[in-house]
Amino acid sequence: MKHQEVIQKFEPKQHNLLEILHALQDNHPQNYLTEDALEETARYLRMTKSSVFGVAGYYTMFSLKPRGKYIIRVCVSAVCEVMKFKEVLLDLEKELGIGQGETTPCGRFTLEVSECLGQCQEAPSMMINQEVYNNLDKERISEILNIYRAK
Ligand code: FES
Known part of the structure; x- marks a missing residue:
């Protein structure tokens, strides 16, 4: 449109x-x-x-430069910090081959960080576009990314 x-x-x-x-x-x-x-x-x-x-x-929610089809936002606020968001970020960086603020060469994923997503009781958390994902670990991250890779 x-x-x-x-x-x-x-x-x-x-x-x-x-x-x-x-x-x-x-x-x-x-x-x-x-x-x-x-x-x-x-x-x-x-x-x-x-x-x-x-x-x-x-506003950080707006971008003035091209990004991926799927924007991954990892929560880096206090509770997620205790629940090891750094490992989540590292796992995502390894899986995607990009760092924070970068977009995969295929244009599918952009990796960003975010303040609290309101999911503290199920931290660590991230969003992909409008979907929220909680209780993240290495296996769950792989499963979730595979769903988006197949879309
Ligand atoms: S601190 Fe991460 S969801 Fe609230």
């Missing part, structure tokens, strides 16, 4: 900015906000380009 079509699903009100940015990012196959999309949003909401770019750059 073209970004104009995504934007026009919302009323041209400035309080819709975050929702529009989320929809635009989700609509892009590489999970990011393009300069064109941000400029179009600014025109539609009658905002300055710099304020729209400022908001997009401020």
